[in-house]
Amino acid sequence: MMKTNDPFPHRIVCLTEEPTEVLYALGEEDRIVGISGFTVRPPRARREKPKVSAFTSAKLDEILALKPDLVIGFSDIQADIARELIHAGIEVWISNHRSVEGILAYIRRLGAMVGAHEKAEQYAQRAEAHLEKVRAAAAQWPRRPKVYFEEWDEPIITGIRWVAELIGVAGGDDVFPEHSRESLAKYRILADGSEVVERAPDIILGSWCGKRFRPEKVAARPGWDVIPAVRNGDVHEIKSPIILQPGPAALFDGLDAIHAVIANWSSRRT
Structure with missing residues (x-):
């Protein structure tokens, strides 16, 4: 229960999942009065909180x-x-972080905003320790695979910055690093799928926001049969709830999922 003299926000609406996940992790979920309809983490949030927004729209009333x-x-x-x-006179905070460091800073900043600085610092340090553990494990492998991450299929959109960075932590190298720096999806659209063929990724990871990734559809694209990832069956889905939102899920479960794929690839080359 919150103290009656608590000077911090008591009634928070979260328009995306990451603030909900952070506040639950910090034990500050009683402050949340509304969440995004796309929230899946933690599962209990969907049962406990009214859903009042999508991503690009909201039930303002x-x-x-x-x-x-x-x-x-x-x-x-x-x-x-x-x-x-x-x-309407409501105080609003819109974050705009797009990197791993940005996610860590977001956790700390949100914790401070609700008077949970120490808990947020501990949580961020847990995430940092996990990143370093995975990075150290990946450093033992003799070769880093080239990895192509696909965020959408029609048009083809490459991965955003925090995804590219997590691929690096997990032991791979993103094949479109120049695109990952673009925060807007429209600047990460590939005009021609042959660009992927030219970069010859060893692994293809897909996470199509809002729909199931289909490896067989990717493999059947004209000319893609020569890509090492397609030729060797290394085309895998990373579930969108654990990678496409810049929150704790990406630093823990998303990173682990990418690391597992790369570990499997590496084990077949030792």
Whole structure:
């Protein structure tokens, strides 16, 4: 229970999953009064909290009825929602982090905002320790595979920065590092799938937001049969809830899933 003289936000609406996951991890879930309909972590949040937003839209009347003292969202994609809430007199925090360091800073910043600085610091340090453990394990392998990560299929969109960085931690090298620095998906669109063929990835990872990744569809693309990853059957799905949101899930389960794929690939080459 929160103290009656607690000066921090008591009624928080989370427009994306990552603030919900962080606040639950810190034991501050009682402050949450509304969440995104796309929230899956932690599972109990879907049972306990009303769902009042998608990613690009929100039920403004329902949010206002909850009388929030803070609404938390992510990126320019939610700018319109934020503007409407600000016009209604609601305090809004829109984060815009796109890197592993950004996720760690986000955990610390959100913890401080709700008076849980020490718990947030401990949680961030746990994440940092996990990153270093995986990095050290990957450093033992004699070769780093080239990895192509696909965020969407039509059009083809390559992976964002935190994904590319986690591939690096897990023991691989992203084949489109120049694209990963682009925060907006429209700047990570490949005009021609032959660009992937030319970069010859050893592993293909896919996470199509909102729908199941289909390795067989990827493998059947014209000319892709010569790609080492396709030729050797190294085309794998990474579930979108654990990798496509810049929150704790990516640093723990997302990283572990990528690491497991690369470990399997490496074990067949020793």
